[in-house]
Amino acid sequence: MKKYIEENRDRFLDELFSLLRIPSVSSLEKHGPDMRKCAARLAELLKEAGADTADVYPTKGHPVVFGQKILDPSYSTVLVYGHYDVQPVDPLELWKSDPFEPEIRDGAIYARGANDDKGQLFMHLKAFEYMLREGKLRHNVKFIFEGEEEIGSPSLAQWALEHRDLLASDIILVSDTTMISEQVPSINCGMRGLSYIEVKVTGPDKDLHSGHYGGAVANPINVLCDMVSSLIDKDGRINIPGFYDDVVELSDEDRAKLARAPFDLEEYKKFLDIKEVKGEKGYTTLERTGIRPCLDVNGIWGGYTGEGAKTVLPSEAYAKISMRLVPNQDSARITELVTDHILSIAPDYVKVEVRHYHGGNGFLIPISSPAYQAASKAMGEVYGIEPVPSRGGGSIPILADLQRILGIDPLLMGFGLERDTIHSPNESYLLSQLFKGMESIALFYEYY
Amino acid sequence: MKKYIEENRDRFLDELFSLLRIPSVSSLEKHGPDMRKCAARLAELLKEAGADTADVYPTKGHPVVFGQKILDPSYSTVLVYGHYDVQPVDPLELWKSDPFEPEIRDGAIYARGANDDKGQLFMHLKAFEYMLREGKLRHNVKFIFEGEEEIGSPSLAQWALEHRDLLASDIILVSDTTMISEQVPSINCGMRGLSYIEVKVTGPDKDLHSGHYGGAVANPINVLCDMVSSLIDKDGRINIPGFYDDVVELSDEDRAKLARAPFDLEEYKKFLDIKEVKGEKGYTTLERTGIRPCLDVNGIWGGYTGEGAKTVLPSEAYAKISMRLVPNQDSARITELVTDHILSIAPDYVKVEVRHYHGGNGFLIPISSPAYQAASKAMGEVYGIEPVPSRGGGSIPILADLQRILGIDPLLMGFGLERDTIHSPNESYLLSQLFKGMESIALFYEYY
Numbered sequence: 001m002k003k004y005i006e007e008n009r010d011r012f013l014d015e016l017f018s019l020l021r022i023p024s025v026s027s028l029e030k031h032g033p034d035m036r037k038c039a040a041r042l043a044e045l046l047k048e049a050g051a052d053t054a055d056v057y058p059t060k061g062h063p064v065v066f067g068q069k070i071l072d073p074s075y076s077t078v079l080v081y082g083h084y085d086v087q088p089v090d091p092l093e094l095w096k097s098d099p100f101e102p103e104i105r106d107g108a109i110y111a112r113g114a115n116d117d118k119g120q121l122f123m124h125l126k127a128f129e130y131m132l133r134e135g136k137l138r139h140n141v142k143f144i145f146e147g148e149e150e151i152g153s154p155s156l157a158q159w160a161l162e163h164r165d166l167l168a169s170d171i172i173l174v175s176d177t178t179m180i181s182e183q184v185p186s187i188n189c190g191m192r193g194l195s196y197i198e199v200k201v202t203g204p205d206k207d208l209h210s211g212h213y214g215g216a217v218a219n220p221i222n223v224l225c226d227m228v229s230s231l232i233d234k235d236g237r238i239n240i241p242g243f244y245d246d247v248v249e250l251s252d253e254d255r256a257k258l259a260r261a262p263f264d265l266e267e268y269k270k271f272l273d274i275k276e277v278k279g280e281k282g283y284t285t286l287e288r289t290g291i292r293p294c295l296d297v298n299g300i301w302g303g304y305t306g307e308g309a310k311t312v313l314p315s316e317a318y319a320k321i322s323m324r325l326v327p328n329q330d331s332a333r334i335t336e337l338v339t340d341h342i343l344s345i346a347p348d349y350v351k352v353e354v355r356h357y358h359g360g361n362g363f364l365i366p367i368s369s370p371a372y373q374a375a376s377k378a379m380g381e382v383y384g385i386e387p388v389p390s391r392g393g394g395s396i397p398i399l400a401d402l403q404r405i406l407g408i409d410p411l412l413m414g415f416g417l418e419r420d421t422i423h424s425p426n427e428s429y430l431l432s433q434l435f436k437g438m439e440s441i442a443l444f445y446e447y448y
Numbered sequence: 449m450k451k452y453i454e455e456n457r458d459r460f461l462d463e464l465f466s467l468l469r470i471p472s473v474s475s476l477e478k479h480g481p482d483m484r485k486c487a488a489r490l491a492e493l494l495k496e497a498g499a500d501t502a503d504v505y506p507t508k509g510h511p512v513v514f515g516q517k518i519l520d521p522s523y524s525t526v527l528v529y530g531h532y533d534v535q536p537v538d539p540l541e542l543w544k545s546d547p548f549e550p551e552i553r554d555g556a557i558y559a560r561g562a563n564d565d566k567g568q569l570f571m572h573l574k575a576f577e578y579m580l581r582e583g584k585l586r587h588n589v590k591f592i593f594e595g596e597e598e599i600g601s602p603s604l605a606q607w608a609l610e611h612r613d614l615l616a617s618d619i620i621l622v623s624d625t626t627m628i629s630e631q632v633p634s635i636n637c638g639m640r641g642l643s644y645i646e647v648k649v650t651g652p653d654k655d656l657h658s659g660h661y662g663g664a665v666a667n668p669i670n671v672l673c674d675m676v677s678s679l680i681d682k683d684g685r686i687n688i689p690g691f692y693d694d695v696v697e698l699s700d701e702d703r704a705k706l707a708r709a710p711f712d713l714e715e716y717k718k719f720l721d722i723k724e725v726k727g728e729k730g731y732t733t734l735e736r737t738g739i740r741p742c743l744d745v746n747g748i749w750g751g752y753t754g755e756g757a758k759t760v761l762p763s764e765a766y767a768k769i770s771m772r773l774v775p776n777q778d779s780a781r782i783t784e785l786v787t788d789h790i791l792s793i794a795p796d797y798v799k800v801e802v803r804h805y806h807g808g809n810g811f812l813i814p815i816s817s818p819a820y821q822a823a824s825k826a827m828g829e830v831y832g833i834e835p836v837p838s839r840g841g842g843s844i845p846i847l848a849d850l851q852r853i854l855g856i857d858p859l860l861m862g863f864g865l866e867r868d869t870i871h872s873p874n875e876s877y878l879l880s881q882l883f884k885g886m887e888s889i890a891l892f893y894e895y896y
Binding site: 027028029087088090091150151152178192194196198203204205206207208209210211212213214215216217218219221222224225226228229230232272273274275276277278279280285286288289292293294295296297298299300301302303304305306307308309310311312313314317318319320322324347348349350357358392394395418421422423424425 | 475476477535536538539598599600626640642644646651652653654655656657658659660661662663664665666667669670672673674676677678680720721722723724725726727728733734736737740741742743744745746747748749750751752753754755756757758759760761762765766767768770772795796797798805806840842843866869870871872873
């Protein structure tokens with residue numbers, strides 16, 4: 001496919017950039033029109049690439065794009081999943097270029113969504129286009145692109161239930177994850193699940209002067225800090241009764257297998273500019289993100305946060321808290337456990353409310369499956385080295401749902417790199433990865 | 449003075465409102481022009497009230513207004529202190545009327561600064577005007593109004609040092625505090641000091657995807673919560689070595705005297721809409737705000753604080769933390785202690801920086817002094833009941849400085865009420881308190 005890429009490089013980038021220029025931030029209401037625009041543009045690109053049909057389906061939330069090419073009912077069918085929504089861009093001031101005006105610097109595209117997931121889903125459009133135009137395609141291909149992955153896919157499971165026949169396939173193919181490094185390709189064979197809550201602590205019913213009341217009235221920020229602090233113990237374990245009940249401990253053998261993945265702790269620390277890593281006692285860094293659950297505060301706020309000093313004892317304090325779960329932990333059960341626990345430790349001098357955001361279960365993919373083997377062969381050929389099976393720390397909760405609803409396994413061929421800093425300012429995607437991804441996917445169709 | 453107030457009521461309100469309409473928020477740079485406008489307006493009002501001179505003095509920060517009426521060098525001299533700057537107004541959406549367009553509702557003026565301190569300093573202008581016009585004044589009167597009280601008076605101490613002769617007086621008279629209730633007038637005979645810092649915790653040098661890194665990299669918000677939580681122990685004591693070294697424990701007798709101040713805990717909790725109070729073990733609520741130090745987080749922020757969910761492991765987290773100090777605790781020493789402690793407990797997987805805001809020492813005023821006695825008699829006459837000596841929990845750090853620089857005592861005749869919610873949305877000041885305050889101050893001049 002190398003030659004096809006060379007010949008069509010400018011058109012490819014124009015097409016991808018047309019997607020990146022649409023600020024399809026799913027979590028912010030004002031971007032509703034952008035979501036619809038992005039969905040429409042994707043359907044257009046699907047048809048241009050050769051799909052028989054490509055339609056935009058409204059949902060209660062942002063629309064779903066579905067398109068397909070049915071070559072021969074006897075062929076096996078690949079269902080490509082991707083998402084066209086992106087994360088918010090704040091803090092905007094840290095971006096070196098406009099997040100919605102893609103720019104190529106040092107061989108990488110800089111834009112929100114350059115990697116996650118517009119860049120990665122685009123590889124599938126072009127690999128499909130190539131295989132089809134060259135007459136090499138021996139599969140039916142279906143595409144499902146949603147606009148709500150970054151907010152937990154609240155509509156897609158229902159939509160998939162209602163369109164089970166339309167989606168019927170043999171494998172779900174996804175590029176929405178990372179490889180270990182440019183030199184060490186890897187294939188994700190498991191991902192963590194997610195439980196996400198927001199905690200609101202209310203003290204007095206109004207902001208107070210901290211001089212007049214300080215020392216006598218509970219400060220909701222201090223209380224929130226106490227509560228958050230109590231959630232992780234000194235060994236880095238999550239201090240919520242029952243939290244680890246369903247966590248499967250890996251055998252020493254399995255841990256040894258995972259430890260074969262190349263990993264340089266010093267480089268990792270240098271990349272993050274940290275002196276030390278921190279996590280659950282008794283586990284390595286790769287295990288901490290791969291096979292162990294964790295709890296993070298994703299946002300906290302309360303009181304006066306402007307310039308200078310204000311002596312306020314605030315009425316309210318908030319924290320957004322998420323837990324990454326491992327396969328066999330049930331997201332709904334964990335959310336309930338955590339909520340119950342937080343309410344149970346709430347002291348009687350404040351009011352505490354817990355709000356639930358999206359969640360989802362983790363999952364595992366068998367390495368022995370034909371799809372994994374085909375992907376491994378394809379990537380091995382493109383990168384010149386056999387990919388390492390890895391366990392991803394992130395979550396694509398909808399994949400566990402699709403797996404359950406459609407009865408088929410997902411396969412995660414991700415081409416992102418750590419350096420892409422997805423979800424952060426200056427998200428990027430290397431052109432070399434974009435093009436190698438296309439080649440790998442095209443080869444996957446040949447070997448699957 | 450009752451009659452004079454009745455005759456001039458509309459003019460008084462017009463004049464006060466002209467001050468309240470100027471958004472003199474000292475902590476926000478954009479209000480620089482408003483600060484100068486407010487200072488000029490005050491000088492104008494001073495002259496109209498009868499001052500011989502009234503001038504605006506530039507400082508490195510916001511200007512100082514100084515005016516005086518020297519009737520006879522043999523008279524004793526009263527120095528009136530007040531401040532024309534106000535606190536920020538956020539959260540603006542909780543205000544029922546424009547904070548800078550005063551409105552009278554149910555017998556109270558609603559506006560930022562209605563009480564703190566424009567309303568209260570205005571009483572002094574009018575009591576002075578009345579005494580002078582009626583030929584009753586037997587004191588020289590000096591006025592010093594600063595524009596930086598809410599940001600810790602960074603310029604006034606230096607200015608006072610440079611203008612010691614101009615400020616020479618026998619007593620500093622201040623209305624910038626509260627009474628216990630409308631029915632129970634009180635005079636503040638002590639205030640707490642203040643130490644105010646900002647803590648910044650930096651983890652990785654960029655925001656990270658919490659799925660890819662969560663569990664393996666320290667989250668600066670979690671670390672900040674751990675650190676904040678460790679600063680107060682389970683008995684409500686501040687957990688910083690040396691913090692209580694200079695705190696003077698009151699004798700049982702003194703505690704019994706303070707306990708005579710009427711206080712209804714149930715009413716207090718009802719007013720704040722809290723089920724329970726919280727504070728240092730072994731002390732009552734009045735003691736906790738009057739004679740004991742405390743530590744409050746005044747603001748906290750980090751990560752994603754917008755709508756919806758974002759799975760970010762942020763790079764930075766911040767907290768503004770202030771400590772109220774009691775007399776004999778030195779603000780500079782405490783700030784140093786706290787800073788050293790916070791840096792010493794900072795774990796090596798994050799970077800921690802501490803920034804210092806303003807601070808100041810607490811102080812005590814002898815009840816036996818002639819000025820206290822005159823104020824007590826004046827307020828007793830106006831309210832029909834002898835005022836209770838009380839200890840204020842707030843801080844006016846500059847007063848301890850002026851006391852030291854000028855060698856004279858401050859006297860705090862405050863007419864604010866708890867219901868005024870200064871520093872919060874819907875700050876107000878009862879017209880009855882405004883006018884009773886004027887009467888009390890006029891009588892003070894007669895008895896002092």
